[in-house]
Amino acid sequence: MDKNFLSFPDWQATADTLHLYLQVAGKVKLQRSYPEPEWGHVRMPLTVQGIGTGVIPGPDTNFEIYFNLRRHHVDVQNSNGIRTRLDLNDGLSVADFYQQLMAALEFIQAPTAVNTQPQEFHDPVPFPEDTRHHTYDRHAVELFLDNLHFAQRGLTQFLAPQRGKVHLPAYWFGTMDLSGALYSGQSAPYPGRGRISANSFDERFCEFGFWPGDPSFTDPAFYVMPYPFLSNIGSYESMLSPSKARFLAKSSEFVLTLEDAFSYPHPQQVVVDFCRTCFDILQRMDPWNDIEWITEPLTYSR
Incomplete structure (x- = not known):
């Protein structure tokens, strides 16, 4: 991999897994955010080291989910300072990630139920059942x-x-x-x-x-x-x-x-x-x- 970009087939297994990890977080933002025209409320900002949800309104406090794609972890935290971290590693299935993220949201006092069916994805399997996608390069x-x-x-x-x-x-x-x-x-x-x-x-x-x-x-x-x-x-x-x-x-x-x-x-x-x-x-x-x-x-x- 000496090019400064990858054709999709070169990393499809990882791309699909990352896509679905981010979808779980995106659906949390969709569920909790105030609707905006043209789905503006589901946009996820790019940061220096990754992609985040930005601030999401929670039941009592605001919270965020942040994917650090340089250090390969996900920070889940609320505005009261309660936080936890999930590691991103090869072998972590979408099903396992989904369960870990739902548990993290419980921990920071922002439990959120989401539609578990992937959207606009070519190989949809409900998140809790998806052990097929687990590659992380x-x-x-x-x-x-x-x-x-x-x-x-x-x-x-x-x-x-x-x-x-x-x-x-x-x-x-x-x-x-x-x-x-x-x-x-x-x-x-x-x-x-x-x-x-x-x-x-x-x-x-x-x-x-x-x-x-x-x-x-x-x-x-x-x-x-x-x-x-x-x-x-x-x-x-x-x-x-x-x-x-x-x-x-x-x-x-x-x-x-x-x-x-x-x-x-x-x-x-x-x-x-x-x-x-x-x-x-x-x-x-x-x-x-x-x-x-x-x-x-x-x-x-x-």
Whole structure:
């Protein structure tokens, strides 16, 4: 493993296990948090050494669950100072992790019952029964964290100056991606069914993210997904930058693989340019109201 990234098949066993560990914690946050539009209450912040839930409202005190992916443990603590720690090791099954986390929540006086069925996962087994997923390769986990930090810098550089409603990049436990979004403020109800989609797609917006790949698309990649979805971009494809970026009509999103981003001399700027040109194409094809104000440059000096 001498590359600065892994293709999904290279670490799928670990990726699946980590994905499910984080889902258990994410479902705790979902159960306890006050609902926000577009599922904003389930976003999990990236930290210097890992991924956390951030502050969760508890029955009497606030609490948090924090995955340190450098030292490979999980800290569970409340605002009164009660805390405990779980170790992350190869061989720790999802079932064992689930039981340990539920016990930890009892210990810090924040017992929380969750839906134990995995969401948006290709191989779902209820958490208490899942002894199938138990692989934990520390090197792969740390490399994934490195990739998240690289992605966070590029995506934030593009999103931070935008005006209006912006979600800066955070981890989503359902799809294992790090993403943020820029919103138009214009209603656009989802035409289909499903609780997740109906509450995700209720406003014109554009998502900018990174995901490590999955069994159907094995290359870790950056993506830009406008909603309402685009079926094609026609002649605007020539506006895309860098040259290795492409639009996938099947999934209605723009894609730039991590490997392609790293192939350029200035990878972070390439990610910024990719986001910007995708958003420019969207505004050519389906312009938002007040776009001139949303994109008006800031005047702060550094």
